Amino acid sequence: MVIAIGFEGSANKLGVGIIKDGVVLSNPRVTFITPPGEGFMPKETAEHHRQHILSVLQKALEEAKISGEDIDVVCYTKGPGMGAPLATVAIVARTVAQLWNKPILGVNHCIGHIEMGRLITNAKNPTVLYVSGGNTQIIAYARKRYRIFGETIDIAVGNCLDRFARVLKISNDPSPGYNIEQLAKKGQKYIPLPYCVKGMDVSFSGILSYMEERTSSLLKEGYSPEDLCFSLQETIFAMLVETTERALAHCNSSEVLIVGGVGCNLRLQEMMNEMCKERGSTLFATDERFCIDNGVMIAHAGAEMFRSGTRMKWEESTVTQRYRTDEVETTWRED
CATH class of the missing domain: 3.30.420.40 (ATPase, nucleotide binding domain)
Known part of the structure; x- marks a missing residue:
């Protein structure tokens, strides 16, 4: 004990x-x-x-x-x-x-x-997507180490969301990412954004710069803050699902575990679950606790x-x- x-x-x-x-x-x-x-x-x-x-x-x-x-x-x-x-x-x-x-x-x-994700969900040997304010990594276990198969080459996905929340002056209570998620649910119009996957790695700084430079003009063109949040989420989550799927295939794994603060996002879980179902795999995720x-x-x-x-x-x-x-x-x- x-x-x-x-x-x-x-x-x-x-x-x-x-x-x-x-x-x-x-x-x-x-x-x-x-x-x-x-x-x-x-x-x-x-x-x-x-x-x-x-x-x-x-x-x-x-x-x-x-x-x-x-x-x-x-x-x-x-x-x-x-x-x-x-x-x-x-x-x-x-x-x-x-x-x-x-x-x-x-x-x-x-x-x-x-390890907390594995304990709570009972996932045995999952391909892990670790997404938070400071980290973005795709991880799989092999020979006594958690090996990093892909990661961000600049800023973390949570940092990208947090900094975009500052552009729109969105509240940080309880967290900027959560408030972006709620606004994104009401978004109607998708705005095409830079999609930056490089092999197994992802890059978010270019998308953030693109949004920072164009937010005021997009709002004047009739797009709502909800549309901007929706478009940003859909794009960056698609990047994460693509790279996770590639790691899943490479490792011949049947489980995906999402951990980290951004892992609470229900839209990310929904998109990842769609990919898992297509591959006959199982998605594991935890709640905000x-x-x-x-x-x-x-x-x-x-x-x-x-x-x-x-x-x-x-x-x-x-x-x-x-x-x-x-x-x-x-x-x-x-x-």
Whole structure:
């Protein structure tokens, strides 16, 4: 039996989660929300995390009805992510690990998403589409690693959506991507946009620049903000489905798992499901409790690492903004 606590704060979500042998005991989360038209900066995000982390930690322990003595391993997000928020949360994780005299493990954020997705959906060996504000990767497992088959060559899909939301001054509450999704449902007219797939990789910066330069003129021509959101979503999601399908065929896989914050988008799930049905494959996805950054995904991945014998020296309990998914040896998975 392993009880793990996980600290996540790589971007604007701050979460602390506790898991016991695959059963979620608690998973509270708070989000740093900025005014419409603005993004979140590392310094202000770190300040938000500093203000809230102790209350979120207390809430996690109270909901789980356990104390620090019951914890077997303290896990935190080592990276990738924004430097200042990562460091802020890691300091708290190191402090409680020392206070409780428990081992500590740094977890790869992307691996946290994948392992949580596999736990919740019971997907066995899926081709993974990982889509969030900071990451866009198509991943498949092979020989003790999660291998990256394709990825964005510039900005992440979530970053593209977030920045377009700023152009239209769309609210960041609860998230710009969610509000774009709601507007897109009312869109009537499709506007042809640049479609940028390069082999297995995708590019979103050109589409974003195209939209930024033309939004005001398109609105004057009679297109609505809903039409713009609809067109952007349809185009970038089609790119993701195309590259995921290619990886699915290459790996001879019968499962697709969507993880990461953008993975909550029902239109993306709908488009991916159509592709899966055509190929006789199954789509797996989670809801906003687990696809959006949360603490328990870090706890679960850390527990899997701990159970398989992975240990970390104190001097290694640092953070890194760049931490590739394929750098991690997946000691807990059987080939």
